[in-house]
Amino acid sequence: xxxxxxxxxxxxxxxxxxxxxxxxxxxxxxxxxxxxxxxxxxxxxxxxxxxxxxxxxxxxxxxxxxxxxxxxxxxxxxxxxxxxxxxxxxxxxxxxxxxxxxxxxxxxxxxxxxxxxxxxxxxxxxxxxxxxxxxxxxxxxxxxxxxxxxxxxxxxxxxxxxxxxxxxxxxxxxxxxxxxxxxxxxxxxxxxxxxxxxxxxxxxxxxxxxxxxxxxxxxxxxxxxxxxxxxxxxxxxxxxxxxxxxxxxxxxxxxxxxxxxxxxxxxxxxxxxxxxxxxxxxxxxxxxxxxxxxxxxxxxxxxxxxxxxxxxxxxxxxxxxxxxxxxxxxxxxxxxxxxxx
Numbered sequence: 025x026x027x028x029x030x031x032x033x034x035x036x037x038x039x040x041x042x043x044x045x046x047x048x049x050x051x052x053x054x055x056x057x058x059x060x061x062x063x064x065x066x067x068x069x070x071x072x073x074x075x076x077x078x079x080x081x082x083x084x085x086x087x088x089x090x091x092x093x094x095x096x097x098x099x100x101x102x103x104x105x106x107x108x109x110x111x112x113x114x115x116x117x118x119x120x121x122x123x124x125x126x127x128x129x130x131x132x133x134x135x136x137x138x139x140x141x142x143x144x145x146x147x148x149x150x151x152x153x154x155x156x157x158x159x160x161x162x163x164x165x166x167x168x169x170x171x172x173x174x175x176x177x178x179x180x181x182x183x184x185x186x187x188x189x190x191x192x193x194x195x196x197x198x199x200x201x202x203x204x205x206x207x208x209x210x211x212x213x214x215x216x217x218x219x220x221x222x223x224x225x226x227x228x229x230x231x232x233x234x235x236x237x238x239x240x241x242x243x244x245x246x247x248x249x250x251x252x253x254x255x256x257x258x259x260x261x262x263x264x265x266x267x268x269x270x271x272x273x274x275x276x277x278x279x280x281x282x283x284x285x286x287x288x289x290x291x292x293x294x295x296x297x298x299x300x301x302x303x304x305x306x307x308x309x310x311x312x313x314x315x316x317x318x319x320x321x322x323x324x325x326x327x328x329x330x331x332x333x334x335x336x337x338x339x340x341x342x343x344x345x346x347x348x349x350x351x352x353x354x355x356x357x358x359x360x361x362x363x364x365x
Contacts, residue, residue, distance in 0.1 A: 040265040045160040047263050048242060049167070052148065052215055054131060055240070056140030058121060058260055061286045063297045063347050064326040069131060070099060070286075070295055070347075072123045074260055075116060078139035086112030095127035095333050096134055099295070099323050099349045100288060105252060107292040109319045109351050123288065125323040125347070127331055142239065145214035149238075150174040151199030151229050152219035153185045156244065156265070160217065161185075161192045173208065175199045199229050202236075211236030218243040223250055230259050282362065283345065293351045295323070298362045302342035306361055312336030319351030320358060 050060040057071040075081060079091045085098055101108045102121040108114065116122060124134050148164060150157045153176030164170040175195040176182050186194045197204040199218065210216055216233035218226035218241070226243035227250065233241050242261045245251065254262055267287060281299035288295060300307050306314060311322060311334055325332040326345040332338065340346060350358045 041156045041159045044156055044244070044263050044265050045163045048160055048217060049163055051242065051261060051263075052145040052164075052170070054135070055142035055144055056135055056138065059123075059288070061295065063284065063295070064324070064331055064345060067128055067326070067331050068125060068324050068347060069128060070123060070125050070323075071131070071134065072100075072102075072121050073135070073138035073140055075120050075122050075138055076118055078137065080116045080122065080137060080139075081118050082115060084113065084115050085110055092137060093126075093130050093133040095130045096137075097125050097323060097333050099123040099125045099321060100293060102289055107289045107351065109293060109321050109349055111318075123349075125333070127333070143214075145170070145240070147171045147212070147214045148173070149199075149208065149210055149213045149216045149233075150219060151216065152176065152221070152226075152244075153178070153181050153194070154219065154221060157217075157219040158185060158188065160219065161189055165189065165191055175204070175208065200225050200232070202232050205229075205232055205236060211238055213238050215240045215242060217241075220244070221246075223247050227254060227259070230254075231257070234258070288349070291352060293319075293349060294355060295347060295349050296358065296362070297345060297347050300340050300342060300344045300346050301362070304361050306346075307340050307342055307344075309339065310336060311338050311340075317354045317357050319354040321349045323347040323349055 051057055054060050054071060056073055058074065059072045061070045083091060088098060098110055100123040101110050101114065101116065103117060126134050148170050150161055153174050157174055161172055161174050164172045172192040173195055174185060174192055175197055176185060177198045179196055182194050182196045195208060199205065210233045216238045218229040220226055223245050230241035230243040240261055241259060242263060243259065245262050245264050246266060248266065281301065283297040285294055285296045322334055324347045325334055325340060327341065348358055
């Protein structure tokens, strides 16, 4: 790494495998979450859930605080594959995918609000013992709360995995073979994660495991064109190395003092954590008086040790850390504001 950073003049390394492994672990720890990101050093969480029933259905967002716990805000809604950065007049409908921003201690309440009934995952089957599968197995071992099995059809690779991993059970077999999945009780797993290098194989494995009764399946998808397809056939959880790499890169290409940035729903929107600079038009004025473009929402403010879910009277101060959700067509405006000096 010293050679890369020094002699080659490279400022940052992007590791999609590490990003994907972390994403999967977060999804397993917050069951039901379709996407899961964190800001402000893990104090603020951004999660999405499929809402099919419960008190949220039919709720106008200006009434959201009447049924939601403190420290929670709706960041975005996806309806019929269209992403909406909402206003107070928008209404949550059945089968919407809703993005919530919440403080750490509100996570369980948000899951209940979204009427998610999945329990935290414990028994995990990873199919595909490549670099990504190995990295995930190592990460899950570090947490010490998961029972992990990893299946790999290359026998030599299995020996390497067995020598490298500690508590993970290494299986030699083809995870795309239904008989093998039956033999290994894939249907009784809390989660089956398909991480081979072939999208179609990962989708097949997920469908087979799902048909056998696996509580949740998570395929790796490198081709963004498959995102809509897998949701149409009932696979709501998936991970994308390409998206993970993009999220790592965004913080370096956005103008201003950007701490982190993640894409939402492919590239339909971004959630950006940045430092509010003195002289910016969003500093020193109550939020209700700001002329924010449609599609821009200030989700949260971090000031010292305090994290604030803002409302109309809230004022952003210089050097506050803020999280902004912005639809794709508003990103030039957001970059201009963040880069203000």
